[in-house]
Amino acid sequence: MKMSPLKRLLVGAPIPTAQARHERLTKRAALAVFASDALSSVAYATEEILLVLVLAGSGALFFSIPIGIAIALLIAIVVSSYRQTIRCYPQGGGAYIVAKDNLGTFAGLVAGAALLIDYVLTVAVSVAAGVAAITSAFPVLFEHRVALGVFFIIAIMTANLRGIRESGNLFSAPTYLFIASFGGMLAYGFTRWVFGWEMSMPPRPEAAAEGMQAATLFLILRAFASGCTALTGVEAVSDGVPAFRPPESRNARTVLVWLGAILIVLFMGITFLAHHFHVVPNAKETVVSQLARQIFGGGLLYYEIQVITMLILILAANTSFADFPRLAYFLARDGYIPRQFGTRGDRLVYSNGILILGATAAVLIVLFGGETHALIPLYAVGVFISFTLSQASMVRRWLTRREEGWWWRWWLNAVGASITGLVMVVIAATKFRHGAWIVVLLIPLLVALFLGVHRHYADVAGQLSMERYDPPPPIRNTVLVLVGDLHQGVSVALRYAQSLSPAVKAVFVETDPERTRRLEEKWGKWGLGIPLVVLSSPYRSILAPFLDYVDHHLALGEDHMVTIVIPEFIPRRWWQHLLHNQTALLIKGALLFRKRVVVVDVPFHLR
Numbered sequence: 031m032k033m034s035p036l037k038r039l040l041v042g043a044p045i046p047t048a049q050a051r052h053e054r055l056t057k058r059a060a061l062a063v064f065a066s067d068a069l070s071s072v073a074y075a076t077e078e079i080l081l082v083l084v085l086a087g088s089g090a091l092f093f094s095i096p097i098g099i100a101i102a103l104l105i106a107i108v109v110s111s112y113r114q115t116i117r118c119y120p121q122g123g124g125a126y127i128v129a130k131d132n133l134g135t136f137a138g139l140v141a142g143a144a145l146l147i148d149y150v151l152t153v154a155v156s157v158a159a160g161v162a163a164i165t166s167a168f169p170v171l172f173e174h175r176v177a178l179g180v181f182f183i184i185a186i187m188t189a190n191l192r193g194i195r196e197s198g199n200l201f202s203a204p205t206y207l208f209i210a211s212f213g214g215m216l217a218y219g220f221t222r223w224v225f226g227w228e229m230s231m232p233p234r235p236e237a238a239a240e241g242m243q244a245a246t247l248f249l250i251l252r253a254f255a256s257g258c259t260a261l262t263g264v265e266a267v268s269d270g271v272p273a274f275r276p277p278e279s280r281n282a283r284t285v286l287v288w289l290g291a292i293l294i295v296l297f298m299g300i301t302f303l304a305h306h307f308h309v310v311p312n313a314k315e316t317v318v319s320q321l322a323r324q325i326f327g328g329g330l331l332y333y334e335i336q337v338i339t340m341l342i343l344i345l346a347a348n349t350s351f352a353d354f355p356r357l358a359y360f361l362a363r364d365g366y367i368p369r370q371f372g373t374r375g376d377r378l379v380y381s382n383g384i385l386i387l388g389a390t391a392a393v394l395i396v397l398f399g400g401e402t403h404a405l406i407p408l409y410a411v412g413v414f415i416s417f418t419l420s421q422a423s424m425v426r427r428w429l430t431r432r433e434e435g436w437w438w439r440w441w442l443n444a445v446g447a448s449i450t451g452l453v454m455v456v457i458a459a460t461k462f463r464h465g466a467w468i469v470v471l472l473i474p475l476l477v478a479l480f481l482g483v484h485r486h487y488a489d490v491a492g493q494l495s496m497e498r499y500d501p502p503p504p505i506r507n508t509v510l511v512l513v514g515d516l517h518q519g520v521s522v523a524l525r526y527a528q529s530l531s532p533a534v535k536a537v538f539v540e541t542d543p544e545r546t547r548r549l550e551e552k553w554g555k556w557g558l559g560i561p562l563v564v565l566s567s568p569y570r571s572i573l574a575p576f577l578d579y580v581d582h583h584l585a586l587g588e589d590h591m592v593t594i595v596i597p598e599f600i601p602r603r604w605w606q607h608l609l610h611n612q613t614a615l616l617i618k619g620a621l622l623f624r625k626r627v628v629v630v631d632v633p634f635h636l637r
Contacts, residue, residue, distance in 0.1 A: 054275045057285050062205040063352050064270055065289040067152055067263030069208065070346030072296040073339050074159045075101075075260035076304050077317035082253035084311055090249070091305060097254050098301035102294045104449060105261055109290035111421050111446030112268045113283045114439055118427065120279035124269035124353075125416035125423075126360055132423035132430075136477070141419040142361055143476035145269075147469055148412035149350040149357070152262060153391035154398070155405045156350075157182050159316075160343030166319040167336040175400040180392045182344045187388035190351040191381055208342035209292060211335055216299035219325045223306060252460035255410070258453055260297050262413050263346070264289070265420070269353040347391070355383025365487040366480035411461070411469045414454035421447035503589045510583075511536045511560070511595045512576065512617065516552045519634030523597035524558050526632050530593060536562045537579060541570045572613060573620055584626055591626045599634045 055063060079097055083090045119127055125145060130138025157179045165172040267286045274281045300321065307324040309317050322335040355371070359380050362372035370382045398405050421443045427433075428440035458466055509531040513520050527534045536557070540546045546564055553562050565575040583592045598614045614631070621629050 055273050056275055057281050057288075059202055060267075060270075060274055060281070060285050061288055062202040063273070064266045064285065064349055065263070065292075066205050066342060067156065067266060067346040067349035068261070068289055068293050069205065069263075069296070070156055070159070070342045071260045071262055072212070072293065072300055073163065073318050073343055074316070075257050075297060076301045077311055078256035078259055079253045079301070080304065080309070080317060081311045082249060082256050086246075086249055088310070091310070093250055093253065094301055094305050097250070097257055098298055100254065101257050101260055102298050104258070104453065105264065105290055105294050105297075107446050107449055108261060108264050108417060109286055111424070111443050112265060113286055114424055114443060115268050115420060116271055116279055116282045116286065118424070118433075119268070120271050120282075122269055122271040122273075122356065124265055124357065125420035126357060128423040128427075129419040130364075132426045133419065137419055137423070139366065139477045139480050140473060141416045142357060142366070143473045143480065144412035144415040144419075144469075145265075145357055146354065146476065147472055148262065148410075148416070149354040150387060150390050150394065151405065151408055151412070151469075152350040153183060153186075153347040153387060154179075154394040155259075156343050156346035157186075157391070158395060158398075158400050158405055160340045160346075161400060162316055163319065163336055163343055164340040166315045167333055169314065172314075176396055179395040179400045183347065183388050183392045183395065186344065186347050186351060187384055190348065190379065190384050204338065204341040204345050208338050209296075211338045212296050212300075215322060215325055215331075215335055216296070216303065219303045219307075219321075220299070222325070223303075248460070251456050255453070255457040255460045258414070258457060259410050260293065261417075262410055263349055264293075265413065265416060266349045266353050268420075270356055273352065273356075350391075351384055351387060354387045355380035358383040358386075361480065365484050367483055408465045408469050411454070411457050411466050412473070414450055414457055415473070417450035418447055418454050421450060506587070506590045507531055507593055508583050508590070509534045509593045509595060510580070511597070513538050513549075513562075513597065514613065516549060516556055517599075519599040519632075520597045521556065521558070522634055523595050523632040524560055526630075527593075527595045528558070528560070530595075530630075534560050536560050537565060537576060538562060539565045539567050539572045539575050541567050541572070573616065576617070577620060580621070580624070580627065584624075588626075591628060593628045593630060594621060595630045595632060597632050597634065599636055601636055 076094065076098070079094050080091060083093055115124075115128055119131075121127070125141035126138050128138075129141040158175075160182065161171075161175045161178045164178075165175055171178065264286075267282050267289065271278050271282045274285075300318065303325070304317055304321055307321060309320045309324070311317060312320065316339075318339055319332075319336060322332045326332045326335070358367060358371040361367045362369055371380060371386075373382065374380060394405065424443040425440050425447055428436040428443065458470060462470070507530075509527050511520075511523055511527045511534060513523075513536050524534070524536065536553075538546065538549060550562065550564075563579075565579055567575045580592055580594070584590060594617075596614050596617060618629055618631065621627050
């Protein structure tokens with residue numbers, strides 16, 4: 031397969047279909063691909079909790095600990111629930127497939143729409159948070175955060191276009207380095223706390239000590255809802271089960287347990303130490319940056335934490351690039367989005383899904399100015415809708431099919447559905463005015479779009495079906511060659527038209543009598559004996575008289591067709607097209623929606 035040099039450089043050589051099985055992921059590589067989103071959320075989930083609690087003053091920051099514990103329990107419940115989903119649906123597809131199978135098409139489409147939105151937001155939020163981490167260490171880059179965000183999205187998109195196995199190998203090192211670096215930071219921080227190796231800790235800022243709101247139940251629930259961003263990405267493993275090496279289901283469940291355990295340890299460690307070291311959210315510096323300064327006192331280890339935080343946050347977008355195209359494939363396969371999303375590219379990935387995801391996320395980065403806190407309110411609503419529908423679907427499955435172990439499995443999924451449903455309501459209620467209304471509005475709009483696309487495909491299939499096909503009467507065909515002059519390109523088109531029908535007419539639209547006279551002189555010598563019909567155009571329009579002439583032939587009966595042969599010379603260079611009028615293009619566009627009209631373009635390539 032011929033590829034342009036630039037495409038080969040960026041994407042790589044095409045991979046044969048037979049190689050697909052060897053492109054699957056080991057458990058080690060899968061953890062890097064599917065877990066980076068969930069793991070990266072620990073870099074900002076605690077900060078989102080503190081940003082809300084600090085509104086009630088420094089005394090309210092203590093609530094970050096019980097809120098963190100509640101979120102950790104929620105992570106454990108969701109992980110346990112999704113292990114059941116993977117066991118029953120090893121073909122992947124996540125909440126969309128599960129909900130569609132057990133609760134019906136509409137529920138499946140709601141879950142699919144929620145996940146598509148969440149994947150786009152994951153890319154935008156992760157990249158924005160990664161850029162915030164690096165601008166915290168290097169404030170001079172703060173003004174360029176939008177450009178940096180778009181650049182990183184393009185880089186990750188290009189890496190994913192190279193193939194899932196290559197992206198997994200590429201992103202493994204940063205993921206495991208993040209786990210080791212944050213684990214080391216937390217271990218050292220707890221060691222200092224246990225042995226009393228304290229450094230002088232700054233007092234709470236005066237603004238934080240005073241507070242601007244009361245520590246009401248609503249404020250605590252809002253902080254809890256913000257912290258639930260720690261769960262985003264947990265469902266990614268269940269969506270991408272087919273990407274694992276055999277046995278796919280068992281390997282996916284193992285990776286999910288690894289993910290849950292690491293996520294809980296890192297999230298709770300950061301939440302506890304942030305409270306212990308009196309960390310307060312700052313517009314110019316992230317909570318993780320402040321915590322690293324307190325633990326390491328600046329220096330090389332501090333900058334290493336910032337750089338690896340930036341990397342994992344940016345690479346967290348890779349999880350969406352792995353799952354969004356796969357979910358889009360399932361929706362396209364079922365006829366709810368354009369079929370193009372179900373086509374694999376040169377590198378055995380769903381390239382169209384990757385490109386659309388990257389473009390949409392880049393637009394969000396630009397629209398929201400690269401601000402993480404501006405994007406966060408839109409985040410997590412969609413993922414908790416999919417959590418709830420997925421777990422509720424599993425409850426229905428256990429109760430209706432009563433498979434092995436159903437009596438305790440339905441209880442586990444019921445608990446998961448109840449809690450995630452409650453969290454979904456809390457998130458929607460507490461973040462509604464801050465931007466969540468956009469997602470709440472987008473989901474039904476997307477579902478309506480899905481149903482409209484599906485109706486179109488069903489209508490097309492019905493009209494093309496051979497089941498009730500009644501063959502039409504024999505077709506009478508009139509072949510017209512539209513000419514503007516007589517040259518070698520027109521001569522080729524005339525000979526082609528003669529191969530279609532012995533009765534061919536050439537049609538010329540007259541806008542200048544002198545030009546008509548010259549054409550008629552040449553036609554008598556080189557016109558191949560084909561009659562030339564001259565149409566008068568007093569208003570110098572080529573389209574109108576010609577279309578009237580075509581309609582005249584179509585009016586001869588429903589069994590009458592008209593074939594329009596259009597000669598067109600093709601310049602050697604693309605820019606040379608700009609030097610010639612595009613009459614042929616206009617005519618083809620005008621004839622596109624006319625019934626019983628066939629347009630044949632006969633190109634003549636110039637040397």
